[in-house]
Amino acid sequence: MPTKYKRILLKLSGEALMGNNSFGIDNGTLAAYAKQICKLAEAGTEIAIVVGGGNIFRGIQGASQGMGRAHSDYMGMLATVINGMALQDALEQEGAEVRLQSAIPMEKICEPYIRRRAIRHLEKGRIVVFGAGTGNPFFTTDTAASLRAIEIEADVVLKGTRVDGVYTADPEKDANAVKYDTISFDDVLKSQLRVMDMTAFTLCQENKLPIIVFNINDPEALGRIVEGEAVGTLVS
Ligand code: UDP
Numbered sequence: 001m002p003t004k005y006k007r008i009l010l011k012l013s014g015e016a017l018m019g020n021n022s023f024g025i026d027n028g029t030l031a032a033y034a035k036q037i038c039k040l041a042e043a044g045t046e047i048a049i050v051v052g053g054g055n056i057f058r059g060i061q062g063a064s065q066g067m068g069r070a071h072s073d074y075m076g077m078l079a080t081v082i083n084g085m086a087l088q089d090a091l092e093q094e095g096a097e098v099r100l101q102s103a104i105p106m107e108k109i110c111e112p113y114i115r116r117r118a119i120r121h122l123e124k125g126r127i128v129v130f131g132a133g134t135g136n137p138f139f140t141t142d143t144a145a146s147l148r149a150i151e152i153e154a155d156v157v158l159k160g161t162r163v164d165g166v167y168t169a170d171p172e173k174d175a176n177a178v179k180y181d182t183i184s185f186d187d188v189l190k191s192q193l194r195v196m197d198m199t200a201f202t203l204c205q206e207n208k209l210p211i212i213v214f215n216i217n218d219p220e221a222l223g224r225i226v227e228g229e230a231v232g233t234l235v236s
Contacts (some may be wrong), residue, residue: 004228007046009149010037011159014055014083024055024085034090035188036222037127041096041215045226046122050130050145051087053079060139061197073137077104080141085109085169097126103135103144115151122152142200150207157209157223158174159196160216165233166193182234195235210236 012033019026041047060070084100091098099121099218100110111117113130121128123156129157132236133144149157167177167190188195195201195213213219214232224231 003043003045003183005153005155005226005227007152008048009145009152009154009157010047010222011145011157012049012051012054012087013141013160014079015084016160017051017083017164018055025083026155027090028092028221030086031093032219033216034081034087034094034096036219038091038094038096040223041125041127042228043226044125045055046125048118048122048128048130048148048154049087050133050141050148051080051083052141053077053083053133055079056082058143063105065090070137072208073105073139077135077137079130079135081106081110083131087091087129089105091127091129097124098129100129100131103132118148119152120199140200142196143203145233146196146200146203146207146209149209154209157204158214158222159209160222161212161213162215162217162233164215164218164221166195166213166235175235181230182236185235188235204235208236210234 017025017030019029053076057076059073059076063069081102088098090102101113101118102110103113105112118128130148133139133141134147145157163171165179167179169177171177212225212232212234219229
């Protein structure tokens with residue numbers, strides 16, 4: 001059966017890899033994500049993943065303690081490469097072929113980011129993990145997700161979060177918050193809802209790239225989205 005999305009860009013935050021811990025990588029959580037992702041890959045979906053680094057280090061953290069922001073952001077980017085290596089290993093243990101590409105070249109451990117090469121890997125059925133964000137300080141991995149998705153001509157950005165979509169208010173704080181099934185880019189801006197940071201969000205908007213926000217901890221969600229079911233919130 002043909003799926004709705006042929007090529008996806010999945011954004012996995014660093015925090016998603018912590019599981020119930022408050023720091024680092026939880027192997028069980030990682031293995032569970034790897035299982036879901038590999039199932040999709042085996043069914044023929046082309047999958048690129050941008051991984052965050054917030055479970056290890058965020059630039060803002062260092063900057064708040066007096067470190068230079070740019071320097072500290074580079075440390076954050078290195079954290080995403082550590083996560084990328086962990087994710088690569090977990091996916092490979094599930095039997096997938098995986099290439100890790102870093103926006104900051106580190107030839108001993110991964111490929112440098114080369115757009116055409118990334119696309120070629122996807123066409124061959126390999127999962128591509130993008131590390132080191134955009135390679136530039138003062139950006140986030142959400143922006144890297146939007147940028148890479150546009151570059152590789154992904155059909156959609158799938159942003160996995162702890163909540164199952166975009167709400168009228170923060171559902172973890174406001175019991176009356178109502179979930180949107182679909183919402184336009186303009187309405188997200190008008191209502192000042194937080195989907196991604198502004199740089200990431202406007203990149204998607206300007207390039208007409210839909211975003212789906214969904215619960216990464218729902219083991220069925222990813223598969224259902226790719227098949228075209230209305231899961232999470234579609235921003236388009
Ligand atoms: N970062 C950066 N440029 C990028 C992407 C990331 O400087 O293009 C740094 C930034 O310091 C950020 C850290 O890497 O705080 C980790 O990424 P992020 O906070 O986006 O990870 P997530 O919140 O997804 O875990």
